Amino acid sequence: MTELPSGTVTFLFTDIEGSTRLWERNPDAMWIAIGRHNAILDAAIAAHAGSHFKSIGDAYAVAFRDAPAAVAVADMAQRALAAEPWGETGPLRVRMAIHVGEATPVGGDYLAPSLNRLARLLATGYGGQVLLSEDVRRLVAEHLPHGVTLKNIGRHRLRDLLEPVQVSQLVIAGLPDHFPSLKSLELHPTNLPVQPNSLVGRGQEVAAVRAMLGRDDIRLITLTGVGGTGKTRLGLQVAAELSEAFADGVFFVDLAPIADASLVLPTIATTLGVREGGGQSLRDALVAYLAEKRLLLVLDNFEQVLDAAVE
Template identity: 45%
Template sequence: MSTFPGPAPASGTVTLLFTDIEASTRLLHAVGDAYRDILALHHRLLRQAIAAHSGWEVDTAGDGFFVSFQTARKAVEAAAAAQRAFHHQTWPEGAKVRVRMGIHTGEPTRTESSYVGMDVHLAARVCGAAHGGQVLVSGTTRRLLGQDLPVDVDLQDLGSHRLKDIAEPEQLFQLLIQGLPQDFPPIRAEAGRIHNLPVPDQPLIGREKEVEAIGTVLREPGTRIVTLTGPGGTGKTRLALAVGLDVGPSFEDGVCFAPLASIGDPALVIETVAKQLGVPENPGRPAMDVIREGLDNRRVLLVLDNFEHVAEAAPQVGELVRYCPRLAVLVTSRVVLRLAREREFPVPPLPLPGNGMRPGPRDGTGSNGTTNGRTGGVPDIDQLLSHASIALFVDRARSVRPDFALSEENAAAVSEICRRVDGLPLALELAAARIKLLTPSELLRRMDRRLDFLTGGSRDAPERHR
């Protein structure tokens, strides 16, 4: 335990600084007995910076320091001052001494002469993720700093990373100190698991076989690109989301969803992907290089939605899978990308009921007195509901009219509605939304009169779905 004279340790919210000389054992072997002088000089320079910024030396072990500050700004100022002193110092034997530092703010439990708790462990892990000469700052400290940064320093977002023995990924930032080196290798931590798939607000109906088949293909180690193709309204996006949720556990580094419908310029696709992946911006470097470095050998599923809008960017997708060996890409598009190693999976409309049931003067009975090919005017409701198109229509109708049910009276009209829209899921959902005010037979008659009747959907639905 250190006997460094300084202010009493703060309680409540404190900012913790951990420091450590990089490769100190190798340095000891290189300089021999001079290491004692190097260590003494290191301690003196660091303690000067701590004292100048009202820090309290909690503990010292070998070349490592544990320090607390009452404010995040003081901790950052002390770290910057110490790094400047280390950088400009002429060390014995011409040694190169590089010190890594980590800063985190929390509310650790105060003991008589120290602190304990998870915040202490997190601060130590932040330090352990840094390289010599680098200062890393936790997301909590960054938020507390806000715009209150000292002169000549800035913060660079390094993204979310998983630190050893810490349950949740931590957002990390690098302290950029003017006049000192700012380019370091990737930090010494595993990047956090990616998961930004939107959560659908309604169940997927009638696509169980497709989810299983596509999932089986994506789980194969050699699969790189799977493209779900089909005209608008077949439910490609919804199917891709279901597949992403299904195969997610097989991709240990996560699933990333990148919507492209609003992107008009193919040149912006890679920047959009980088943003969705959480890869930090690095001015002056191409986004493709930053993504390749961030993904490296990580097992990630990238979902590119509505790629037909930016089809000219297809070669960039091919480049991604070439340089990221464990990346798999799931694409939704009206057209194939025409890339090597691409596997197409056409998405068909939902299965329709047979033509035996036609609506007659009333909702329930055809002009020949048969329903669904059966005599006696009694439709087989269970059999009709086994058709995914009808099951989807009924489910969505119930979301706007809870008492709606498929019955002998409306079965023929519902079946005909499904046939009129060719079993397209989007059209079925738009039609079902009208059941709030119309019976199936009334809806069918209006569809006869107006081809554009099925427009307008949920206000929060994508524009292409309204």
Template identity: 50%
Template sequence: MRPPTGTVTFLFTDIEGSTRLLHQLGHRYADVLEQHHQILRAALETHNGYEVDTQGDAFFVTFASAIDAIEAAVIMQRSLNARSWPAGGVMRVRMGLHTGEPTLTEGGYVGMDVHRGARIMASGHGGQVVLSHTTRTLAEEHLPPGVTLRELGEHRLKDLQQPAPLYQLVIEGLPNDFPPLKTLSTRPHNLPVQLTSFIGRETNIVEVKQLLAKTRLLTLTGSGGCGKTRLSLQVGAEVLDDYADGVWLVELAPVADPNLVLQTVASALGLREQAARPLLETVIDYLKPKTLLLLLDNCEHLLEASAQLADALLKACPALKILASSREGLGIAGEQTYRPPSFARPSPANAARLTVEELTQYEAVRLFIDRALLSNPRFAVTNQNAPAVAEICDRLDGIPLAIELAAARVKAMSVEQISTRLTDRFRLLTGGSRTALPRQQTLRALIDWSYDLLSDKEKLLLARLSVFAGGWTLEAAEKVCSDDAVIELKPEA
């Protein structure tokens, strides 16, 4: 069977509490999982479903017809509910349906609609089938017998896109009352809408969440363009349910005066200065009883002021946590740092031997494809241009911003032309979003911004290190750089 193209309905499924089931059933879990797979595959095969991917207990299936997708989901839920599971266990599977027009590449489906479908599924509960407005519109006049629709209201999903209405399939004879959806609409926050999809970083999100659970101040560090801000926002969305009083973003990038850091935090929290009362006291009194996560974004040019404020707030507010982003750590007691790695990318030497499907397993390639499609909807990775795509991602060191700037060029150049012109990457990598910060619109501006943040001693150290090609050892750096002019540099340098 060939994968459907054009208007496609996605079905994503996932077993709720699969880890708990594994511990409960032990060696019997493998048999239970196989029965689950058989039930789902029987339904999709009789309704023209195309199995795109299966990972563990999660299915990704596409249908040419929204009606077929809904009927398949209904049969799956009824069959799962009717089966007798061992040890009195219950197999609760959450399902999400969304319809869109994805791009089908040799490596599979790509596009915002694919991510949207996965997020819709993730918002639901075991036994629940949640669907988008698009899917509902296409199928509402042709629902199976005993099935109706329930409006769930407008929701912002954890992909940080615009709010959209969601619906639930009400299936006669099955449980139909569930807790509120797990979306951004259940907790207060000020997380901004993102206009592009979040690519990869699954492992990094897990690692950051684990660190955040164990520390009260976690700082994402790294060079400009490595994705600190986007990772911070996505983690904030993922952990929103853990903070009864919400997740609040404080954008420090536009702030030039260190004296305005406290005021910027207060403004993000909706607080105003009170006559004859210090603003810090107002902020502390507000935060002290709250379970809240503060995202301090872009601290590097206001490092001392950010560090002093974070220290004061954490000491006074016992349930407050801070996730900061900066070129370097804040340098206060109790701080944990995490450096997001560059995106995984294929070696250009091996790219010719990889299939397109294998190539698109790399985060850097997936990001390039996703952003290239925004500039040129007809763009596709083929066996012919795959080596050039791999070379672009490798030569840009897997740095997300640099890859995005390169991908924007596909509206005027082939990937082979982009790859060739990377010898002058500062001239090529321009033309970022006009609404982005100036330093994020070109690669040169990004590096200029980073360089200007260095002290005179750090600039001297960088100049001396420039004699090395491809890195250096500590011993070699000490011989070249150790004198009175640079010896007092802090470790981050």
């Protein structure tokens, strides 16, 4: 290993999304996949003079003397990971996060507050996503690789940190750039659209739907009525008021653009950030994802794709 950087150091952390499940499902295939994963990351790190100083399971911790090099590695690695033919495991989707801070290596490792912050940031992301702290964003904004831009995704409170932090995301041309809301503390996961005004005169209906959703024996509620009577607005109001009751989030799934019932399941999965892989069909992946969640889905305009109800 080359000499570890000291002083102002930029750190890149990586983690394979759902790796435990993949290991349990097909360990032989995962050994092969991990070999490819490691080779891809090692090549990108070597190309930009990074120092891979620690692995925890299949997660990497890498140090750099400058922030643009860390971003270049994330860009190069994500492109290669996306292009790799993974075979039996399905795609390995790797979340990454980058932060910078003062650090001094000790015995081939680092002990620094910046690493704690980076670990918290990484935990909020999703496979294929690259998150940057505000300090890193300032350092790299004018030094991005070709085909890479930045997206501001707001201020988020991370576990064990007192104040919310500004977070940005790398947008890499040709790769997915839409992900669910970060898994940060102050936000219950949601994609509910912001309403331009208050709901007036529907207090009785809101209370009735809320009461039904509070019952353990009710898992499905259908709001019916002629078009234009405010069913969507009522559903959104109830969902917004109950966001704290559903620890794993409340999500709005707009089915208005869909006429083909076979597209309902993929639309729900896309909204939740669920993808097939690891030998599972998209349906099985979605069922497994929802099985242990306390989550509310608002399916709008379902009447036009009723055949999907058999799913």
